[in-house]
Amino acid sequence: MKNDVKTPPVAQYDVCVTKIESLNKHTFEIELLAPEGTILHYKSGQYLKLELDVNNDGKPLWLSYTISSRLDADKPNKVSLIIQVASDFSGKVVDCLFAANTNNQSVKIMLAMGKAFLQTNLEQPHLFVAAGSGISKIKCITEEILHRNPDANINIYWSNRHNDDFFLLEQFHSWATAHKNLNFTTILESVQSGWTGRTGFLYEVIQQDHTDLKETQAYLCGSPKMVYGTIDQLNAIGLQERNCYSDVFEFSPRAEKLEA
Ligand SMILES: Cc1cc2nc3c(=O)[nH]c(=O)nc-3n(C[C@H](O)[C@H](O)[C@H](O)COP(=O)(O)OP(=O)(O)OC[C@H]3O[C@@H](n4cnc5c(N)ncnc54)[C@H](O)[C@@H]3O)c2cc1C
Structure with missing residues (x-):
């Protein structure tokens, strides 16, 4: 970052x-x-x-x-x-x-x-990863990007524990309908009755959809465990930590960096 x-x-x-x-x-x-x-x-x-x-x-x-x-x-x-x-x-x-x-x-x-505000080149692909109320930042950044560049390439992944934890779905789905380069994916960690969306860890679902994240700019919002775990797993398909933005970098730096 x-x-x-x-x-x-x-x-x-x-x-x-x-x-x-x-x-x-x-x-x-x-x-x-x-x-x-x-x-x-x-x-x-x-x-x-x-x-x-x-x-x-x-x-x-x-x-x-x-x-x-x-x-x-x-x-x-x-x-x-x-x-x-x-x-x-x-x-x-x-x-x-x-x-x-x-x-x-x-x-x-x-x-x-916070330093993890929108600051990236909107010509590059963007990956947004949120767990729970972390979607609040993603909503704000998405509004800003669509205002500046409605054709920006944005992939939003939002995971929750339960089916009824999701909110503002109409807003996100209508963005996905209106903007050809915006994709919105909801995820539950495990299968629940009535759930027709994707299941698994966030990084697993993202890996199923993408093979090369070398040029991708990523904003991640959630627990330190989710954020660092996702970055580490997606590194295998090219995601670079220097292209990642998250508040956890400030309030919960990686342990090895604290010791250094
Ligand atoms: C950068 C940042 C952005 C955030 N953005 C959001 C957001 O958009 N939406 C959102 O819902 N939350 C957000 N949070 C979390 C929020 O700040 C609060 O921590 C949260 O609302 C506390 O609720 P909880 O149910 O998680 O509390 P808990 O899990 O019970 O506690 C979480 C923290 O709250 C404090 N706390 C709990 N009980 C007490 C008490 N009795 N007295 C004093 N302190 C106590 C402690 O600091 C504790 O570590 C954000 C946090 C950070 C650091």
């Missing part, structure tokens, strides 16, 4: 929680709005930090969430997030946001963070 691309300076804002929409039984899309006239500077693929008193103990926490939509030129004071409720803790995060929405209380955000 290259680190020489300039990013806007990090800044803090008070925002209102203007919308909370359920995407499936445990995933919520959150819309945050800064005061009129504010421009929230970020690059597609970056994340923000949200300050919430999650444990209701007067000790607010700063939590990281990927920005899920590209900067809207008509509403540059708006950002959207996709938050998955995977534990009591993330349940309380969403509860805090519902409370802020109901009580019209502002919350603090800090943005923008």
Whole structure:
């Protein structure tokens, strides 16, 4: 991953929680709005930090969430997030946001963070690999690429544990229908009743579809184990780590690099 691309300076804002929409039984899309006239500077693929008193103990926490939509030129004071409720803790995060929405209380955000934003040559093929809520970054980057180059070559692979973990499928399928060079593949790790999509590990499915990833630029979003495992497996068909972009490179560097 290259680190020489300039990013806007990090800044803090008070925002209102203007919308909370359920995407499936445990995933919520959150819309945050800064005061009129504010421009929230970020690059597609970056994340923000949200300050919430999650444990209701007067000790607010700063939590990281990927920005899920590209900067809207008509509403540059708006950002959207996709938050998955995977534990009591993330349940309380969403509860805090519902409370802020109901009580019209502002919350603090800090943005923008992360080096794994869209920075690649759109003439080259792009591979997007996401697990679970990692699709949030892929959605944002895809919106940006299609805006700049609707014919870009994009292959999106999204894996989840269960059939009903997927969301925004209509959006991704309609992109695949409208853009001849965009492919979208949903994957479950193992066969489940009623599932007609692909099954297996992400790298296995990608290897079934591709034989040469030498020129491919890859954005990977998920656990460190998934990201590093996928990169290592796909190296056999040419994927180069220097052509890969992921937040895990920053918050969970490879063990051997830590020791070096
Ligand atoms: C760069 C980045 C981007 C992310 N983007 C997204 C995103 O777009 N959508 C999304 O849903 N999640 C995202 N996350 C994860 C998110 O920041 C939170 O970690 C997540 O919402 C916590 O919920 P959980 O169910 O995973 O909690 P858990 O698995 O219970 O805990 C995960 C972490 O939350 C903290 N935590 C848990 N319980 C407590 C507690 N009682 N008090 C204090 N801290 C606690 C700890 O830091 C813990 O390591 C992102 C994380 C990072 C680093």
